[in-house]
Every structure is written in C-alpha cells, then in structure tokens.
Amino acid sequence: MSQLKRTINLGFIPLTDSAPLIVAKENGYFEKWGLDVELLKQNSWATLRDKLHAGLLDAAQMLAPMPIASALGLGTIKTSVITPLVLSLNGxxxxxxxxxxxxxxxxxxxxxxxxxxxxxxxxxxxxxxxxxxxxxxxxxxxxxxxxxxxxxxxxxxxxxxxxxxxxxxxxxxxxxxxxxxxxxxxxxxxxxxxxxxxxxxxxxxxxxxxxxxWQDSPEKVLGLLSSFQQQHPDTVLAICAALQEACQWLETVPNRFEAARLLSKVKYLDASIDVIAPSLLGSCLTHIERSPRSIPSYNQFSANRNGTINQPELVRGEWLIKQMHQAGQLNMEDIPDDFIASVFRPDIYQNMRCLLNENAGIKSKCTGT
Amino acid sequence: MTVVVHEKLKVLLIDEDHAKVQGFKDALCDTRYVIAHHSGKHASLLKTVDKLQPDLIVIDIESPSRDMLESLSTLSHFNPKPIVMFSTEQETEVITQSVQSGVSAYIVGDADPERVTPILDAAVAQFAQFNSLKTELIETKNQLDAKEVIDKAKRLLIKSKGLSEEQAFHSMRKMAMDSGQKMEDVAKTVVSLLDSFHKGARSV
Incomplete structure (x- = not known):
C-alpha cells in the first residue's frame, strides 16, 4: 500500500452541483477515509485548471470536458489530467x-x-x-x-x-x-x-x-493529474470513496434539503436556500408569475433509472469529444486511438468500489487492490 | 528589443480592488503605458475590449473575469492580446510555467514601478514573437497544402491524360499564366474536375 497523503487541497467553484464535495467535507466522509481535506473556493475555471496543472490543487471539481481539453492541450498547455469519478449529471x-x-x-x-x-x-x-x-x-x-x-x-x-x-x-x-x-x-x-x-x-x-x-450527461467530474494518481494511488481511492459516499447520501429528498442548508453557508455558495433548494428537490423555477416545473433529474449525484452514474464510462467521454468536435474545437484526426481511456478511468473507479465493498464487509470479485 | 518610446500602449487593467488599481496607475504614470480600468463586475468586458482595443491586458489571477478572457480566442473573433496575470500570493508563481505560451508573464506582490515596466515590456515582446511564429507556421502549412494539391493534380493528369510528369506540370503552369491564377488554384480546379469526371465515369 502506498503512503496516504493526508492533507489534500480540493478546488471547487461555488455552484449547486458542488454538493458532493461539500457534503463529503461537512459529513466527515473525508475524515473517515483518513484525509484532511481543505476545500478551496475558486473564482474561475481557468484559474482552477491552472492551479491543478501546477500542483497547487491536488484535485478539483471540473466541467466534464475540461480533463479532455487539458489532455489534448486545448486552450492550455497539454497536461495529463484524468477523471476517476463522475460527480453529477444535468443541473x-x-x-x-x-x-x-x-x-x-x-x-x-x-x-x-x-x-x-x-x-x-x-x-x-x-x-x-x-x-x-x-x-x-x-x-x-x-x-x-x-x-x-x-x-x-x-x-x-x-x-x-x-x-x-x-x-x-x-x-x-x-x-x-x-x-x-x-x-x-x-x-x-x-x-x-x-x-x-x-x-x-x-x-x-x-x-x-x-x-x-440532453438526458443524463456527465456535468461535473473529479479531475486530478495523472502523475498525482501514480504517486498516490491509495489517496486517490480514498478521495473517490468519500465523494462516492457523499453522492449516495445525496440520493434521498430529505437529505437534499439538508444539503441545501450546508451549501448556503457563506464559505460555500453564500446564497439563500430559496434559490439553492428547488433544483436539488427536482423543481425548476420558471418565471415569477408561473408555477415551477417538475424535473426529478434536475441534479443527479448517484443514481438514475439505469443504475449508478458515477463511473466515468468511456462511451460518455467519446460522446463529449464528439460535442467538442461539433463545436469546432478539435479535429477527430488529432485524437489518438484509445485516447479517452487515458482520461476517463473506469478502472480506478472499479478499484474504489472494491474498497467500499471490502469496507462494508461485502465479498466481491476484486483482486489486488 | 527596440522600444519605440513615443508610442503609448493601452493597458486594460481588470481588477475589483480599487487600491490595487491606483497602485498600478502610479507605477506606470511615467512610462509608455496608459491604463484603462475595468472592474469586471457590471460592465461587459467584451464590449470594453472591443471598444478600447487595448495593446495589453492585465488581470488579477483570482478575478472571475478570467474565464471571459479565456474565451476571447476560443469563442469570439477578437484578435488575441498579450495578457499579463498578477497575483498577490507568492505560491501562485508556479502557475507561470503551466500557463499557455504567449499568454502570460507574471507579477507577484505589489506594483513596484521598477519591476512592473520590464514585465509588461517582456510580455509585449514575447507575444509579438509568439504571433510571428504562429503566422510563420500557418504560412508553412499553407505552402505544404499547396504542394500537396499540385502533386495530386499532376498525378491525375498523368493517369487520365497519359502525360509525363513534366508535361503535366507545364500544362498547369500554362493554364495558370493564361488565366492569371495561382498554380495552387489551377491545381484545385484540375483535381475537382478530374475527380468528378472519374466518379461520373464509374457510376455510368
């Protein structure tokens, strides 16, 4: 087992779907997995990305296409960023x-x-x-x-x-x-x-x-440097396990309201529950003179009707690449074969699931974690 | 680097902290840089950039407006500008190495005139160099593309008209001279004509 890197700087942008990070911190899941995590509020995606590339942040909440853009060197110097965990869908x-x-x-x-x-x-x-x-x-x-x-x-x-x-x-x-x-x-x-x-x-x-x-596309993911994962594989598993538990906790409606309360704190979103809670409860406010719409999947953190959502599946990554191509941001010929498997990492996700199972005393087919 | 002293360069400073803004203005008051300020909070940065056409943009690395700036080259058709980011935290200095080339120099700490001016000078020079490299690269690529299409046209002429390589080249050069077009454009016409001719012949 590699040495656990206990103190972790985790970057986030204050948004409703940063809920998994905030819940993992506030509910003590990071602590439970042996980590001392500091959540660092960022003001822009570009600076969050640059700090991650420079190692000032060990990991960060990222927009799903960002690790792909970093790995391809789009809008930034080419840097090998990976994602082992999808944090949310829609939103x-x-x-x-x-x-x-x-x-x-x-x-x-x-x-x-x-x-x-x-x-x-x-x-x-x-x-x-x-x-x-x-x-x-x-x-x-x-x-x-x-x-x-x-x-x-x-x-x-x-x-x-x-x-x-x-x-x-x-x-x-x-x-x-x-x-x-x-x-x-x-x-x-x-x-x-x-x-x-x-x-x-x-x-x-x-x-x-x-x-x-789009129904159920990945929105935010956990991003970290590939080199960080190689140096600290067990730390990465611990971060993912804590966040996965937070995502599961966010599954039920009663917990969603509690999450809205946590998010509204000054150090996080610094906004009123009035505007944070609706989407978490599956309500889309429409207009001041009209009723809200019911959108049960407005924010998804853990499960949808097809099962769990947190695994960074390669098809999802390929689909995002297609969107980037359609927006004129890349040429398909420039994408190396097997590229997406170097960014979206379901293998790490699977190792984390094994760890969660082991921890819960469930025997599984996992080997060599 | 030759500096044209008489030419004033417009600097757009994006920052929400007014004390810092004044510091910059003071630091640059006797230099070739003139500062315009943008707070980022209300007025649209894009409009300001469009109207002012700054020669250089200076922004606090912690400003939310950085994403807007980032999109200038990606989403909009604005000409790229040299960008200098500053930070008051020493540790952020390591970011310098990872930031996109041609985009940034870096200032840490207070606006000390002795230090600020050379950094801005370097950013402008580095950006000019980066831009000329980029132009050169695009030109080289265009030349290669032209060579490729001429070669393809030659091959098609050899195949379909039974010409030798030299005859094919000469006939295209004659067409170019007669019609006052570039070789590349003639080659493109030849390729599209012969290609569609071949396709048509196959489908009959």
Missing part, C-alpha cells in the same frame, strides 16, 4: 431575460411560452432584428470547454437558428444575473443556483433545463 438551464421573453411573445403573436421552450420561437426574433439592423441576440455560457456551451449550441440548432445569427460569450456564473438584468446579455446557460436566482429576482424566464436538451 444546467437556459434562462432568457424578461425583455427577450416579451420580444418572443410579440414576434410570435402568442400570449404564453409553452415550457420547455422550443428554440424555433427565436426564429422570428432573430429575423426581425436582422431586418431592423438591431444587434444580434447575445447568449452567455460559463467556459469554452463546457457542456453549457454545447447545450446552448444544440438547443439553437434544434430551432434552426444559425450559429452566426447570434453572439455567444462567456460570463462568470457569479456575474450572470447582473449581466442579464443590465441587458448586456439576452440569455444564459448556467448551473444552479443562478437560474433560480434570476427567476426569483423577476428578471428572467427559465426556458428549459439541460435535462430537456
């Missing part, structure tokens, strides 16, 4: 400003938008703006290598909205709501609690959730 939503909401109603001569909103309703708005020589619609997402960006592209494409007829920019999640309010952007795709926050403030309508676009 994002697209919210439009109140003024775009009104523009859509007028352009389509309707009195109410049916939710989830079909993107073709934007066609008339785009065309009218073109005729008048008005500025293009501007949508924001959180990072070039994010599911948010690909979901936005997919949704627009589903309504035959030409990519060149809209502007797409990046705005940090914490600034999304203020940018929507000031009219600098017309809509955004972001994770919780920012959609609920915009709706509660009466400045937008949540048109649809990412679950309405």
């Amino acid at each position: 994002n939503a697209i919210t439009l400003s109140e003024s775009l909401h009104q523009e859509i109603l007028k352009a389509n001569q309707i009195t109410s938008i049916t939710l989830p909103m079909a993107a073709y309703l934007l066609q008339n708005v785009v065309n009218l703006r073109k005729q008048k020589g008005a500025p293009k619609l501007m949508f924001a997402n959180v990072f070039p290598f994010s599911c948010h960006y690909y979901q936005l592209l997919d949704w627009l494409a589903s309504g035959q909205i030409n990519r060149d007829d809209v502007d797409i920019v990046v705005v940090p999640p914490v600034n999304m709501v203020s940018h929507l309010e000031s009219g600098e952007i017309d809509g955004f795709c972001v994770g919780g609690p920012w959609n609920a926050k915009a709706v509660r403030s009466g400045i937008g309508i949540t048109a649809l959730t990412s679950f309405d676009i």
Whole structure:
C-alpha cells in the first residue's frame, strides 16, 4: 500500500452541483477515509485548471470536458489530467431575460411560452432584428470547454437558428444575473443556483433545463493529474470513496434539503436556500408569475433509472469529444486511438468500489487492490 | 528589443480592488503605458475590449473575469492580446510555467514601478514573437497544402491524360499564366474536375 497523503487541497467553484464535495467535507466522509481535506473556493475555471496543472490543487471539481481539453492541450498547455469519478449529471438551464421573453411573445403573436421552450420561437426574433439592423441576440455560457456551451449550441440548432445569427460569450456564473438584468446579455446557460436566482429576482424566464436538451450527461467530474494518481494511488481511492459516499447520501429528498442548508453557508455558495433548494428537490423555477416545473433529474449525484452514474464510462467521454468536435474545437484526426481511456478511468473507479465493498464487509470479485 | 518610446500602449487593467488599481496607475504614470480600468463586475468586458482595443491586458489571477478572457480566442473573433496575470500570493508563481505560451508573464506582490515596466515590456515582446511564429507556421502549412494539391493534380493528369510528369506540370503552369491564377488554384480546379469526371465515369 502506498503512503496516504493526508492533507489534500480540493478546488471547487461555488455552484449547486458542488454538493458532493461539500457534503463529503461537512459529513466527515473525508475524515473517515483518513484525509484532511481543505476545500478551496475558486473564482474561475481557468484559474482552477491552472492551479491543478501546477500542483497547487491536488484535485478539483471540473466541467466534464475540461480533463479532455487539458489532455489534448486545448486552450492550455497539454497536461495529463484524468477523471476517476463522475460527480453529477444535468443541473444546467437556459434562462432568457424578461425583455427577450416579451420580444418572443410579440414576434410570435402568442400570449404564453409553452415550457420547455422550443428554440424555433427565436426564429422570428432573430429575423426581425436582422431586418431592423438591431444587434444580434447575445447568449452567455460559463467556459469554452463546457457542456453549457454545447447545450446552448444544440438547443439553437434544434430551432434552426444559425450559429452566426447570434453572439455567444462567456460570463462568470457569479456575474450572470447582473449581466442579464443590465441587458448586456439576452440569455444564459448556467448551473444552479443562478437560474433560480434570476427567476426569483423577476428578471428572467427559465426556458428549459439541460435535462430537456440532453438526458443524463456527465456535468461535473473529479479531475486530478495523472502523475498525482501514480504517486498516490491509495489517496486517490480514498478521495473517490468519500465523494462516492457523499453522492449516495445525496440520493434521498430529505437529505437534499439538508444539503441545501450546508451549501448556503457563506464559505460555500453564500446564497439563500430559496434559490439553492428547488433544483436539488427536482423543481425548476420558471418565471415569477408561473408555477415551477417538475424535473426529478434536475441534479443527479448517484443514481438514475439505469443504475449508478458515477463511473466515468468511456462511451460518455467519446460522446463529449464528439460535442467538442461539433463545436469546432478539435479535429477527430488529432485524437489518438484509445485516447479517452487515458482520461476517463473506469478502472480506478472499479478499484474504489472494491474498497467500499471490502469496507462494508461485502465479498466481491476484486483482486489486488 | 527596440522600444519605440513615443508610442503609448493601452493597458486594460481588470481588477475589483480599487487600491490595487491606483497602485498600478502610479507605477506606470511615467512610462509608455496608459491604463484603462475595468472592474469586471457590471460592465461587459467584451464590449470594453472591443471598444478600447487595448495593446495589453492585465488581470488579477483570482478575478472571475478570467474565464471571459479565456474565451476571447476560443469563442469570439477578437484578435488575441498579450495578457499579463498578477497575483498577490507568492505560491501562485508556479502557475507561470503551466500557463499557455504567449499568454502570460507574471507579477507577484505589489506594483513596484521598477519591476512592473520590464514585465509588461517582456510580455509585449514575447507575444509579438509568439504571433510571428504562429503566422510563420500557418504560412508553412499553407505552402505544404499547396504542394500537396499540385502533386495530386499532376498525378491525375498523368493517369487520365497519359502525360509525363513534366508535361503535366507545364500544362498547369500554362493554364495558370493564361488565366492569371495561382498554380495552387489551377491545381484545385484540375483535381475537382478530374475527380468528378472519374466518379461520373464509374457510376455510368
């Protein structure tokens, strides 16, 4: 057994789906696995990534496409980052400003938008703006290598909205709501609690959730350097085991509300339960004058109807690569054979499951852990 | 490096801490750099970059706006700018080595004029060098692509018209001269014509 590295710096961005990290810390799961973890709140994905690459963070919550981008050297110096654990599925939503909401109603001569909103309703708005020589619609997402960006592209494409007829920019999640309010952007795709926050403030309508676009795709993953895993394999298993237990704890609705309370603390999301709890409880706030929608899978941490979700399956990674390709971020010819198996690591996940079984006194077919 | 002293360079400083901003302004007041400030919180950074067209961007590594900056080259059609990141924490210095080449130099600690100016100078110079390397690389790649398409056209002419390699080359050069086009463009036309001709012939 390799020496356990007890003190761990774990980076996260304050979002509703950082729940597994916060629960693992607050419920003492890290401690139980012999770790002294410090959760370090980060302000931007780029800096979180650079700190992980430089070894200032031992591991971090990452957007699912980020380890792939790092390993391919997209937008950064090529660095071998791996993911042994999927932390969550779904969790994002697209919210439009109140003024775009009104523009859509007028352009389509309707009195109410049916939710989830079909993107073709934007066609008339785009065309009218073109005729008048008005500025293009501007949508924001959180990072070039994010599911948010690909979901936005997919949704627009589903309504035959030409990519060149809209502007797409990046705005940090914490600034999304203020940018929507000031009219600098017309809509955004972001994770919780920012959609609920915009709706509660009466400045937008949540048109649809990412679950309405893609069902059950990995959203956040645990990322760490391949070299760190080679040096400290048992530490990595311990981190994964603690996070897996946190994900399982997050499975039930009563625990979800308790999680919302933990997340609302100043050192974590520093936001009110009012905007954190809904998505965790499967509720999508839609508009200040409308009822919420029921989206049971809004935030998934451990299981869905097909079983457990935390294994970083290679097909999921390949699927993400396809999305990156469709967004014009990579050439398929540049991807080496077996590349995804060097980033998505179900083998490490399986070793962690064995450890969990052993610990629970369950005999399994595991060998050599 | 030759520095044109008379030319003022516009620096966009992105930071939420006003004390730090003043420090930078003071440090750079007698240099070739002029500072414009952006707080990142409300006004749109993209609009500011577009309007100001800064020669250099300086940003606190802990600013949430870093992701926006990161997207400039990836999502938008903005021209890349040299970027200098600064940090007040010594330990963050190790990030310098892992940050994308051509993007960053690094300042740690307070804005000391003696230290800041050379760092900005180096970032501008390094970026210019990086950009010229990039242009060179693209040109080389284009030249290789051109050679490839000319070779392919030659092969097709040899195969379908029974020409020798020299005859094929000369006939393309004559076409280029007669029509005032580049060899590469003629070769592209030849390839697309002969390719579709062959495909058509096969499907009959």
